[in-house]
Amino acid sequence: MSDSPDVLRADIERTRQELGSNVDALADKVSPSKMMDRQADKVKHAFGSVRDRVMGVADDTGSAVADAGASMGEMKDRAVAKAQGNPLAVGLIAFGAGLLLASLIPASTKEKEIAADVKDQAQPVVDAVTDAARDVGQHLKEPAQEAVAAVKSTAADAVESVKSDTQQAATEVKDQAQTAQENISGA
Structure with missing residues (x-):
């Protein structure tokens, strides 16, 4: 691997683009x-x-x-x-x-009475199922928001890590270039 600053910059830019696309794909998935x-x-x-x-x-x-x-x-x-x-x-x-x-x-009188009774008896169940569905929706909303926040946090941490690694690599390249220049000047 070359220690050229241009190669390192290109490698860092490629890594940033890959990380950005991975974060976008993950955010889309969740x-x-x-x-x-x-x-x-x-x-x-x-x-x-x-x-x-x-x-x-x-x-x-x-x-x-x-x-x-x-x-x-x-x-x-x-x-x-x-x-x-x-x-x-x-x-x-x-x-x-x-x-x-x-x-x-046509429906008989008895059938109409039975249908009305069944409807009255089923209403509490319908209400309970509706409430349960609403609760499930509310319970799923918060974990989904937390997952998105976690993804954003992880992405931000990854960007900071890449930025730190980039600065460290740039410093090392600069130091190596200065050392090489001193070696050439001293020779």
Whole structure:
């Protein structure tokens, strides 16, 4: 390794840039808003994947609709063929048909009373869950802020360490250059 001041300055600048990018990446990683965005993206991807498996790719659906000239019998045959290989789709269709039939039958007085009782009994649970979720959110906010503060503190300490090492190295280089100059002058 060379003891040239230019090489040392370049090495120090490179180290500063690497440290800065590492601190930025770490701050981005522990940012509560970024964490929520990443979790939301995961959920969206999971739902999209399930939707694609159940409903088929949009191109498949579009091609079925685009073929408007096909007879009803052909469209029924296509739907049956698609559903045969997908038991989840068949289950969803059956569930939907059941819900449709159930919605056509009016609720009895007894069912309405039971529904009202269940709603009244569930309200304290709903309130407790809401309060618990709010408390969890408040409890997570403080550790996240502490983590950010710790990262900032560590980064500041690292910058000071690099600055100190740089000054020490510059002093050593200066001393070595002066010693070499004295050796050359004395020779």
